[in-house]
Amino acid sequence: MFAGLDWGESHHQLCLVHKAGHVVHQGRYTHTADGLERLDRHLHRHAPLMGIAIERGEGLLVERLQAADHTLYCVSPKVSARARERYRMAPKKDDAFDAFVLADSLCHEFRHWRPLPVASPQLAELRAVIRDRERVVWNQRDLENQLRAILQSYHPAVLHLFLFPGPGHQPAIPERLPHARAGPSGGARADEGVHRPSRVFRTHPI
Missing domain, CATH: 3.30.420.10 (Ribonuclease H-like superfamily/Ribonuclease H)
Incomplete structure (x- = not known):
């Protein structure tokens, strides 16, 4: 058979x-x-x-x-x-x-x-670890792509703030984020360059 x-x-x-x-x-x-x-x-x-x-x-x-x-x-x-x-x-x-x-x-x-x-027990265990690591890397890549797509649609300036180098790379997050309001010196707002949609929800029919 x-x-x-x-x-x-x-x-x-x-x-x-x-x-x-x-x-x-x-x-x-x-x-x-x-x-x-x-x-x-x-x-x-x-x-x-x-x-x-x-x-x-x-x-x-x-x-x-x-x-x-x-x-x-x-x-x-x-x-x-x-x-x-x-x-x-x-x-x-x-x-x-x-x-x-x-x-x-x-x-x-x-x-x-x-x-x-037939693989040895050590090789079978190593292959299992590699499969788990690949699964984690794929999930991380999918989440990064989803986050990048959302930021490009609503807040593209944040991509430069967090320095996303590209798919598959870990973003470099600043140690301290700038405050949204103006500082004591009366300077410009830290989030001045961040794009904001003028209207998220429409209150009148199209």
Whole structure:
């Protein structure tokens, strides 16, 4: 029995193909604790498997499958794209069809493919830390972009006050912000150059 797993962020499509070439199972499993447990039970029900073809070489799903003693074959997206052309020329995205192509290609060519090596516990832990750090960096970048877009729309002068150098950089915040009112010397207001919309809410119909 050969398996093809079309990986996705929210769900995974599993296809099991007999060595004779006919499809034994097609299933969709969510990327949740319950969904992955269902996937484990279904794979165990059809064990032993000759291998599982997947387009990812790392991640929680890969580590979970390898921990269950499954042999994984990492297929390059370019290889899987060329393999799809042997079955169908239409470029339409179909998870079930993609999973079948992975399983059927593994059935015919697994002798020429190299299994994905199992990472050591230290390497698996390091990869988990790297994934967490990347997630934090992505969230920080998204928040910076949202804040920059809001300031450019309503208060563009604040961008120069806080010295935003660009996406992905930490803004240099002054140690002490100038007071909004005029100082004792009667000088100009510190926020004089800050743009303010003349009217935020309209009180009359357009």
